[in-house]
Every structure is written in C-alpha cells, then in structure tokens.
Amino acid sequence: MSGYGMANAERAQPVLTAREAGLVGCAECGHVFPIGTETCAVCGTHLVSRDIASLQRVWAWLFAGMVVYIPANVYPMLRTSTLGTTQESTIVGGVVDLIDHGSIGVALIVFVASVIIPVSKFIAIAYLAIRVQRGLPGTASHFHLYEFVEFIGRWSMIDVFVVAILSALVQLNFVATINPGIAAVSFALSVAFTMISANSFDPKLIWDVPPKGKPV
Amino acid sequence: MAYQTGMTDSLSDMIACPKCDALHRVPRVAPGEQAKCVRCGTVLMAPKEGAMTRIVMLSVTALILMVAAVFFPFLELSVQGLGTTSSVFDAVLAFSDGLMLPLSFAVAALIVVLPITRFIALIYVFAPMALGWAPARRAKDAYKLAERIRPWAMAEIFIIGVAVALVKVAGLAQVTLGPAFWAFVGLVIITMLKDNFMCRVTVWQTLNARSPS
Numbered sequence: 001m002s003g004y005g006m007a008n009a010e011r012a013q014p015v016l017t018a019r020e021a022g023l024v025g026c027a028e029c030g031h032v033f034p035i036g037t038e039t040c041a042v043c044g045t046h047l048v049s050r051d052i053a054s055l056q057r058v059w060a061w062l063f064a065g066m067v068v069y070i071p072a073n074v075y076p077m078l079r080t081s082t083l084g085t086t087q088e089s090t091i092v093g094g095v096v097d098l099i100d101h102g103s104i105g106v107a108l109i110v111f112v113a114s115v116i117i118p119v120s121k122f123i124a125i126a127y128l129a130i131r132v133q134r135g136l137p138g139t140a141s142h143f144h145l146y147e148f149v150e151f152i153g154r155w156s157m158i159d160v161f162v163v164a165i166l167s168a169l170v171q172l173n174f175v176a177t178i179n180p181g182i183a184a185v186s187f188a189l190s191v192a193f194t195m196i197s198a199n200s201f202d203p204k205l206i207w208d209v210p211p212k213g214k215p216v
Numbered sequence: 217m218a219y220q221t222g223m224t225d226s227l228s229d230m231i232a233c234p235k236c237d238a239l240h241r242v243p244r245v246a247p248g249e250q251a252k253c254v255r256c257g258t259v260l261m262a263p264k265e266g267a268m269t270r271i272v273m274l275s276v277t278a279l280i281l282m283v284a285a286v287f288f289p290f291l292e293l294s295v296q297g298l299g300t301t302s303s304v305f306d307a308v309l310a311f312s313d314g315l316m317l318p319l320s321f322a323v324a325a326l327i328v329v330l331p332i333t334r335f336i337a338l339i340y341v342f343a344p345m346a347l348g349w350a351p352a353r354r355a356k357d358a359y360k361l362a363e364r365i366r367p368w369a370m371a372e373i374f375i376i377g378v379a380v381a382l383v384k385v386a387g388l389a390q391v392t393l394g395p396a397f398w399a400f401v402g403l404v405i406i407t408m409l410k411d412n413f414m415c416r417v418t419v420w421q422t423l424n425a426r427s428p429s
Contacts, residue, residue, distance in 0.1 A: 015255045018232035018239045025232020025239070028360065029420030030260065032232050032239070042424045043356055049237075082388075098384070106383045109376070143236065143256050154367055157326065161370075161377025164323050166384060167310035168302045169293050169391075176295065176388055180311055185319050192322075195367060204237045207255070 017207075024049045027202070051202035058129050058200050065193035066122055068186045076181035077163055080170075088181060091115065091159065113158040114187070121156075121194050124149045128206060138206040146206060150198045156191045160184055231417065233258055242421075250415075262415035268346040268422075274410040275335040275342075281403040282332055288396035291378070295389035303396060304328065331369040331407070337362040338410075341423075351427055359419060366411075372404040 018025040023032040024047045026040040033040065037047055076088035089097060091114045098107035124145055131138060163184045170178040231240050233253040243251040243261060251261040264270075289301045304327065311320035337358040344352045352358075378400075382391055 015236075015238045017237040019237060021239055023227070023230075023232065023239070025234065025237055027234050028363075028416075029424075030231040030234050030417045031420070031424075032227050032230050034227075043360065043420055045360070094384075101383075101387055103383050106380055110380060140256060147235075150367075154370055155373055155376075157370055157373050158377045158380060160319075160323070161307075161327075161374045162381045162384065164307045164310045165291070165302075165378055165381040168306040168308075169291055169300065169381070170385060170388070171300055172293075172295060172298050172389075175298060180316055180319075184311070185316065188319055188322060199367065203235045207236050 019049050027204075048202075050204055050208065052205070054200050054202045055129055055132065055205070058125065058197050061193050061197035061200060062122065062125050062129075065118075065190045065197060068193065069118060069122075069190040070186075072183045072187035072190055075183040075186070077159065077183040077187070078166065079179045079181055081177045081179075083175065090183060091187065094159075110159060110162070113156050117152055117156050118190060118194065121149055121153055121198070125194070125197055125201070128201065132205045132208075135208075137209040142206050143203060146198075146201065146203055150201075153191065153195045153198055157188070160188045160191070231260060233260060234417070259415055261418050261421070263418050264413055267413045268342045271410055271413050272339055272343045272346050274406050274413075275338045278403055278406045278410070279332065279335045279339075281399045281406065282328070282335070284399040285396045285403055286328060288399065289394035290396040290400070291382075292392040292394055293385065293389050294392075301394070303394075304400070326368060326370040327374045330365050331371050331403075334362050334365045334369050337365075345422065345426060351423055356423055356427075359423065363416060369407075371400065371407060375400060375404050 018032050019035070022035050024035050024037060025032050026043060026045055026047060028045040029040065029043045031040060031042045033047060035049060039045070040047055073091055075090070077091050077094060078089050080087045080089070091110075095107050095111045095114075098104075098110065128138075128142060128146055128149075131142065163180050166178045167180050170176050229242050231242050232238065233240065233256060235258045236253060236256040238253055238255040240251075240254070240260065245251045245261045245263055247263050247265045249262075250259055252259055286304045288303065290303050290307070292301045293299065308320060308324040308328070311317065311323065340352055341355045341359045341362065344350065344355070378397065385391055
C-alpha cells in the first residue's frame with residue numbers, strides 16, 4: 001500500500017495513456033510496444049490499442065441475453081409434485097413461496113440474484129456502451145460500474161444451481177418429486193450471454209476523450 | 217515522485233494499466249506491498265513472499281477436496297421413513313432427460329470440470345517455478361487458460377445455491393449434510409485464499425523474467 005498509495009495525491013494532473021505516447025499496452029500482461037505491433041512478445045496476446053469492434057459483440061450478446069430472459073420469467077423454473085398434485089413455479093413465484101414460508105432473507109437472495117442483478121446488468125452495460133458510442137469520456141465511477149457488473153454477473157447462476165440441487169435431492173416418488181422446468185435453461189443462457197457481453201467490453205474505451213476537432 | 221513516464225524510458229521499463237491504458241514506470245514493489253494504477257486503482261503489482269509455493273499447495277489441496285466433494289454423499293434427505301442420498305454427481309445429472317441435457321453438461325462444467333482444469337493449469341504453471349526451475353513448456357498458454365476460465369468456475373456460487381435449496385426443502389423433509397458438503401465448503405475457502413495470492417501482471421513479470429529467451 002505504502003508509496004504507491006501516495007500517488008493518488010497527484011491525480012489532478014492529466015494521465016498519459018499508452019496510446020497518447022504512441023504505444024500499445026497488452027490487455028493481458030500490461031507490457032507496452034510501439035503502436036502497430038501485432039502480438040505481445042511477452043504473453044502472445046493479440047495487441048489492440050482500442051477494441052472498437054468489441055462494442056458490436058457487446059450489443060449482440062446483450063440482446064441475446066435479454067431475449068432469453070423473457071421465457072426464463074414466463075415459463076416454470078420448478079415443477080413440484082406432492083402427494084399427487086403438481087405445482088409449477090416461475091422465478092418470481094419461487095420468491096413469493098419463500099416469503100410465504102417466512103424465509104425473507106433467502107427470498108431476498110433469490111430475488112436479487114435472479115431479477116435485480118440481471119435487469120440492472122442489462123441497463124448498466126447498455127448505458128456504458130451508449131456513452132462510449134457517443135464519445136463521452138467516462139470517470140472513475142463509470143469504470144467502477146463496469147467492474148461491478150463484471151464481478152457480480154456470475155452470481156445470478158444461483159437459481160440454476162438451486163433447481164439442479166432440488167431436482168437431484170427431492171425424488172421420493174409419490175410423496176414428493178421436484179423436476180426442472182424449461183425456464184432453467186433460458187435463465188442459464190441469459191446469465192451466460194450477459195457474462196460474455198460484459199467480458200467482451202474493452203474497459204479502456206470508457207476513459208477515452210474523443211480526438212480534438214470532433215464535436216463532443 | 218512522478219509515476220507517469222516520459223518518452224525517454226525504454227519500453228521494458230514501462231507498463232500500461234490493462235484496464236485503462238494509463239502508462240506507468242515499472243515500480244519497485246517490496247514483497248507484501250501493492251502498486252495500484254494512478255487512474256483506476258487496478259492492482260498492477262502485488263508480489264508476495266512464497267506466493268508460488270502457496271498457490272501450488274492450495275491448488276493440490278483443492279484438487280483432493282474436489283474428488284471428495286464429487287463422490288461422497290453431499291446431502292441426505294428423509295421424509296416419512298423414505299430417504300435419498302445425493303452427490304454432486306446427482307446434481308449434475310438432474311437435467312439429464314431430453315431437452316435439459318445441455319444444461320446438465322453446463323452445470324458439470326461450471327462446478328466440476330472448469331475448477332479442476334484451473335487447478336491443474338495453475339499447478340503446471342507454478343510448480344516448476346516454485347522449485348526454482350524454469351517455467352514448463354507452454355506455461356504461458358496454461359496461465360492464460362487459467363485466467364480465461366476464472367469467471368466461469370462457479371464452485372462458490374454453487375455453495376450459496378445449496379444453502380438456498382436447503383431452506384426450500386426444510387418444510388418438506390429433513391435434510392442432513394454429508395461429508396462432501398464440507399469438502400466443498402473447504403474447496404471454496406481454499407480457492408479464495410489462492411486467488412488472493414495471484415496478481416496477473418506480477419505473474420506475467422515473473423513468467424517473463426524466468427523464461428529462457
């Protein structure tokens with residue numbers, strides 16, 4: 001911490017980026033090379049100063065994730081059969097059941113992981129991508145939003161695992177049986193697609209100030 | 217103390233933050249200390265004493281725990297005299313009928329296959345270096361693979377899923393935790409400790425310095 005932490009005091013002065021210095025930095029290992037170098041000599045990664053094309057991948061995966069999120073909420077996630085009666089529950093239905101059982105804390109975990117996180121991820125990724133496309137230079141808080149989205153996305157898988165565990169565990173023939181519903185597949189896909197979308201985003205784009213002469 | 221650098225430095229003395237492209241002079245960081253990017257705060261260097269030996273030992277431990285976690289009984293359920301035992305393997309097979317089959321493969325990959333691949337790759341990268349030898353052939357590719365897999369290895373998320381599932385069946389039946397459950401909990405803790413010892417840029421610096429050129 002010491003020594004380098006003090007550098008924050010100098011934050012007011014503008015930061016020199018590798019691109020402004022005529023260099024390209026490796027996104028994997030950080031080593032720098034003259035701009036135009038194709039491959040990193042240290043780790044072999046393909047070098048791109050700014051991956052503008054990444055935005056297309058970001059949008060494509062984001063839309064795919066949003067589309068499969070719809071059936072994930074409409075169709076049942078779980079089919080529970082107890083003593084001859086079958087009950088189907090969707091994602092939100094499962095949360096309501098948990099509240100009825102009095103497990104407010106667990107209901108909250110499932111609701112945050114399956115509804116709040118996916119929906120805010122859609123909004124956050126789209127917001128950051130639109131900002132970059134409009135040429136608006138971002139601040140540290142935009143970057144932290146990106147980091148948070150990248151970190152939190154995988155936790156949405158909780159509900160898929162819950163369904164897998166319940167279906168494996170509760171197989172007591174007539175007394176009680178739990179089976180997965182089709183929504184489990186669409187939900188897993190939605191989480192995976194948005195994770196790929198966030199991973200495709202080149203965070204260096206967030207910081208960039210558009211070249212001079214172009215209207216901001 | 218200027219960390220921003222001028223054009224006169226040689227390229228190998230400089231480093232660009234992988235997240236925001238800010239250019240830095242490669243700092244001299246004592247073991248146990250950290251160097252952070254001046255602009256975005258990303259940790260650039262975090263050398264730790266004996267980090268490589270610890271990563272190898274923790275990865276080996278995690279591998280052993282994973283074997284136990286997969287094959288020992290994970291949870292036991294009993295209701296009105298009827299009982300079932302299920303292992304992690306059963307959880308993986310829960311989606312194995314028809315349309316759900318691909319999901320079965322995905323769950324297997326996320327909670328078992330990818331974590332195991334990652335442990336093996338890390339042992340392959342760090343074990344020779346921990347012994348003071350030069351890195352193994354293609355160690356750089358193995359490390360890149362381990363880093364690529366990282367977000368997709370979801371053992372810790374699975375544990376939270378188990379906790380939620382336990383609450384859901386609590387009213388329906390009595391559930392007992394098997395030995396595999398505790399193996400899995402241990403696995404998650406070990407994985408977090410291990411990742412704490414790794415800083416990507418530092419690892420690349422070390423790999424590069426020790427590779428025969």
